[in-house]
Amino acid sequence: MQLLILDALNLIRRLYAVHEQRHTDSQAALAATSASLIHAARRLLHQFKPSHVVAVFDGAPQGFRHHLYPEYKANRSPMPEPLANYLTQLQQDLWGLGIDALLSDTDEADDLIATLAYTLSQHNKPSVIVSTDQGFCQLLNTNIQLWDHFKQQALTQPLAEQRFQLSVSQLVDYWALTGVSGSNIKGVPGIGAKRALALLHQAGSLDALLSAHPASLSKAHQAVLVHREQALLARQLVKLATDVELGFNLQDLRYHTSTNRS
Known part of the structure; x- marks a missing residue:
């Protein structure tokens, strides 16, 4: 078993930022983002050949970190409105490839991702987190690696420890x-x-x-x-939470290459 975990908004926002600069029309930028997302997902599926796969989205407007510290992420620019309104379509694009979307009303995507990877690691099962977010480095071990889709680089525990000293x-x-x-x-x-x-x-x-x-x-x-x-x-x-109540069985994330749900 190997789980491929897409940090969906991390990937999507970077793809959209590229196309937003190239296209003056927002609809053209969104269409290009959709095409790039499908291409990226297919490439990742081909490269890692996972038995299980999921795209994790942020669904909670405010989680426990905002309650602890109201200024948490207050310096971040909001998601562009055209992209925010298009997320359902992008989720459908992934669904058509056999990739389920996971989001929570109470928990951040980072904690959902951490819980998924940690849970599998506890059973000695590997997972790959597709994200540019260095915060996931705290999870790295022999069963968990981080993959930067844009640099096409893996970050493993030894590499992270060498980088951070x-x-x-x-x-x-x-x-x-x-x-x-x-x-x-x-x-x-x-x-x-x-x-x-x-x-x-x-x-x-x-x-x-x-x-x-x-x-x-x-x-x-x-x-x-x-x-x-x-x-x-x-x-x-x-510190990422690794004990989020997921509410489903990991077997529900099994990937079938013949899936066609579009």
């Missing part, structure tokens, strides 16, 4: 310290990538940093202690 298990704490600008998540003031790396190489984890005695600590370490609550909140926000 940290173990995958340290990435959530790393982002808690640095913050994640793309999601408007504030980290510890004054802590950038280099200082976060140095702190985690020294202490190993955010918990270890927070439990250290404040005497004779570096200024960066002292800043973590001063902004303890902000760091802990950031960690809650960047």
Whole structure:
């Protein structure tokens, strides 16, 4: 069994952005996006030959992260209205290829994706997440890999650990310290990538940093202690949930190459 998981809006919004620049007419841009999505999906199906496949969409306008931190993702541009109104058609395009759409009224797509991949990994089954979102790196292990469709590159656990110079298990704490600008998540003031790396190489984890005695600590370490609550909140926000109630059997996602539902 291998599950192919499409981070649908991550893929669709990037395809649309390309065609929006090429076409002055929104309908032409949407039609081109539809064609590109079908082409991309067929290519992914041919390349990975999954036994199971799903396209995960964001359905929840606000999840638990917005309740914890109302400014979560407040810096992101809203989806263009023509594209938002066209999503049902794009879901139908995927449906015609045998790819079901998954969305929730309460949970973010990232958490649905994380739960799917983690659940299979616990049963020693592989999955491929198609996304450019580096936040999924926290999930990587021998059973989970990340695929960038636009760069045509895989990101595995060893490659991610080489890139970040940290173990995958340290990435959530790393982002808690640095913050994640793309999601408007504030980290510890004054802590950038280099200082976060140095702190985690020294202490190993955010918990270890927070439990250290404040005497004779570096200024960066002292800043973590001063902004303890902000760091802990950031960690809650960047950590993906892997225990979302899916409400269906994974066998429901089985892919049949002969499927024709369009």
